[in-house]
Amino acid sequence: MRYEAPDTLEGAVALLSGAPGEARILAGGTDLLVQMRADVFEPALIVDIKKIKETRAVAEEKGGWRIGAAVTGAELKEHPRLKQVWPGVIEAANLIGSTQVQGRATMGGNLCNGSPAADSVPALIAAGAVATLAGPEGRRDLPVEDVMLGPRKLALKKGEFVVSFLLPPRPPRSSDAYLRFIPRTEMDIAVVGAGVSLTADAGGTITAARVSLGAVAARVLLVPAAAQAIVGSRLDRPAQDRLEAAARAACAPIDDKRGTIDFRVQVAGVLTRRAALIALDRARTA
Numbered sequence: 001m002r003y004e005a006p007d008t009l010e011g012a013v014a015l016l017s018g019a020p021g022e023a024r025i026l027a028g029g030t031d032l033l034v035q036m037r038a039d040v041f042e043p044a045l046i047v048d049i050k051k052i053k054e055t056r057a058v059a060e061e062k063g064g065w066r067i068g069a070a071v072t073g074a075e076l077k078e079h080p081r082l083k084q085v086w087p088g089v090i091e092a093a094n095l096i097g098s099t100q101v102q103g104r105a106t107m108g109g110n111l112c113n114g115s116p117a118a119d120s121v122p123a124l125i126a127a128g129a130v131a132t133l134a135g136p137e138g139r140r141d142l143p144v145e146d147v148m149l150g151p152r153k154l155a156l157k158k159g160e161f162v163v164s165f166l167l168p169p170r171p172p173r174s175s176d177a178y179l180r181f182i183p184r185t186e187m188d189i190a191v192v193g194a195g196v197s198l199t200a201d202a203g204g205t206i207t208a209a210r211v212s213l214g215a216v217a218a219r220v221l222l223v224p225a226a227a228q229a230i231v232g233s234r235l236d237r238p239a240q241d242r243l244e245a246a247a248r249a250a251c252a253p254i255d256d257k258r259g260t261i262d263f264r265v266q267v268a269g270v271l272t273r274r275a276a277l278i279a280l281d282r283a284r285t286a
Helices: 009-018 032-037 073-077 087-093 107-112 120-127 224-230 237-250 261-284
Strands: 002-004 023-026 045-048 058-061 064-068 130-135 138-143 148-150 161-167 174-181 192-200 206-214
Touching: 009 023, 009 045, 009 130, 009 161, 023 032, 023 107, 073 087, 087 120, 087 174, 087 192, 087 261, 107 120, 107 161, 120 174, 120 192, 120 206, 174 261, 192 261, 206 224, 206 237, 206 261, 224 237, 237 261
Parallel strands: 002 045, 023 045
Antiparallel strands: 058 064, 064 161, 130 138, 130 161, 174 192, 192 206
């Protein structure tokens, strides 16, 4: 196995494109190293991207925020401004593993691991985040909801990797929230995850929303019907009922030892409603 740590995007792309066998990106390594030890795969090449400045930066851009794919959850949590603007995204990133793991784990790695139960992905999708990719043909932007195609299947071409995420500008009275259900109190994989981002007017009526669900299908879902169910409402009980019904209707989960199909569908509705209420409460004071 070969290990490389380039300090430029071009160097990383060249290595990935020219790899004769399987190549893997190392950002935090919290999934990669575990999978290698478990013999899930044995890459011929590991490309560590942490020396590339763009992957490690957090900066305001065009009224929004750009977050490098190798920025850790712990670093995001300590950012003085970002956690106020996008609290749901930050709380989701800080549900990846233990406190120690969060010192290494990244949203780029969480997305590219390709797990439908990834915690940061529903929050990024609800936020309307766009992933910037670098590859042999240059850069391109891809909405986060289009990156994951299925379990461990990504829309990335050979030689491409995620460089950063762009979170859009925040209108006044906007906020977000992410909730998950796990069997244990911490350090577990989501049985269901729900992310909601919304904007309200001065009277408290929701004018825009995005809803995303994790661990209830083969990929993390954007659920437009759930967003439409609450736009134009003040999230009164009828709107909450519509939201829950739309969230449940979008689910296509599996039965496993962590949760049955019926349980996951039921919890998806409950968590989506609760996340929406938290996001609206935050938006009123944003």
